[in-house]
Amino acid sequence: FRKKELKVDELYNQIINGDKSALSRGITLVENNNPKQQEKSAELLEKCLPHANRSIRIGITGVPGVGKSTFIEAFGGYLADKGKKVAVLAVDPTSTVSRGSILGDKTRMETLVNHKNAFIRPSPSGDSLGGVARKTRESIILCEAAGFDTLLIETVGVGQSETTVHSMTDFFLLLKLAGAGDELQGIKRGIMEMADAIVINKADAENKRPAERARSEFRRALHLYPEKENGWKPQVLLCSALHREGIEEVWELISSFEEKVKKNGFFEHNRQEQNKFWLLQTINEALKNRFYQHPEIKELLPKQLKAIERNETTPFEAAALLLEKYRNL
């Protein structure tokens, strides 16, 4: 018991001193589903929390092929060179994909990975988006406690992951391409409403013209949406991450957003609303974990599933049986 306290304390001290390797170990702890490790993780989080929150959290989404890795390398590198402390996290339950996009392509991410002001963490593995989301949210806290002030949270835009990233960020950036028939079509409903900025990447050489046309199209489309509660009007920018063009403008836009919503109170309001949402999510995940991790349920559930397959029971009967058992455990 003594030793355990000591280790969390030690980890905590290293993390708030900005030790990246300790931060990595801290995130690994947070990602561990083992109940004992979860206790330690809760302790670590509680200690780190007073040091967190001093950051801007930027969500970045876009379909595969849009150049997310290159953009994050360019944008993160620009910020790190400016003296910002940049942490890159990924949210995706299909971890192979985002591992590919963040760390797989070493040649593109090499500079940022080795930058003294940057920290890159691939997607946590997890069997549900809820689980992955919790781990990412907790990783954000640790990164912030370690002094990272600019968080880039990436998602590959599959299923609900954008909504998840949107629920944990201050600014939501949608990366797009032009010239590939990729203008308005293929945008999932709801993504446009979430975006604070649309950045059209690869706007160079023969792509420049189509990108400009796409910009007009997106601007028109954005005009159709009612003004956001926080008073921010989503903007459309062009960039070429590969040639490091338009990167500064993206940062200027985010800075002006930050200034505006900090002034009118919506930065703080949004974080409070997100915290309330996280409370409910954390509870729901915990309720499920308690149930499905219980040894008796672990033994009974597969039997009930088999019985359903054999038409010996119905989902309602089986659920009632398991829930009744659980109630009396």
Added chain:
Amino acid sequence: FRKKELKVDELYNQIINGDKSALSRGITLVENNNPKQQEKSAELLEKCLPHANRSIRIGITGVPGVGKSTFIEAFGGYLADKGKKVAVLAVDPTSTVSRGSILGDKTRMETLVNHKNAFIRPSPSGDSLGGVARKTRESIILCEAAGFDTLLIETVGVGQSETTVHSMTDFFLLLKLAGAGDELQGIKRGIMEMADAIVINKADAENKRPAERARSEFRRALHLYPEKENGWKPQVLLCSALHREGIEEVWELISSFEEKVKKNGFFEHNRQEQNKFWLLQTINEALKNRFYQHPEIKELLPKQLKAIERNETTPFEAAALLLEKYRNL
């Protein structure tokens, strides 16, 4: 106690005798979240289950404006005239929308509503898609026990509702429009994969040509997907629900689907997989209900939410506190 048993028995007898008003009352009972009513509801379901399952469950989705009400009126009317017993249910947590689409526009649904072989039930109210889904699944059982053999389950296609409807139906029909720039664009990823048929509505007069072009486009697009496990190749049809054209062809297609997957065993296999999914969903909903409906939690949760707003606590601390309290209750 005596009286309660009598009432469920009575309701059960009326339902299996095909009494539509009893069926309505049964669904109202199933939709009631009150724990006492939920007990009765479980009893009713258990009694009805042996009489259920003898049906084809058809999911129908499409964006607002695509003509879902008109299509359901035409298609449901055609089937009811044929002697089928048709029940129409809606899945949507945003109940105002689907109430509008099913019952609001009386002039369009009038014929089906009054048909002796038809039963129409608007969307259940509910604060989560999970809750609405459970109610709809249980309503399906009651409808089937009442002798309805053809279930049309409608969703307006907002958020996750298609996935939910897909998880409770045998056949999934995507309704589309042509000529409104509505061909492939605006289709959410995943919807195409779910569709067993795409039906292009309003394919009449000056819309006929664009509809035919859209049909080619959809056919090409569908070819890009790998063959479904059940051996079914999704089809694209044209119809004009308003002019009652192409309706019979839709039913013939569904019948040939039913024959094929009943022969190769996938009809049954799919229902078993759905039942396993329902088991887990039912459990997850129940775990949440137990927690959030608990009197102590009902009192404590709003206080913790307030404390989060005032930055007096964090989502993690608040969740830990509530979960610990709940564990010891």
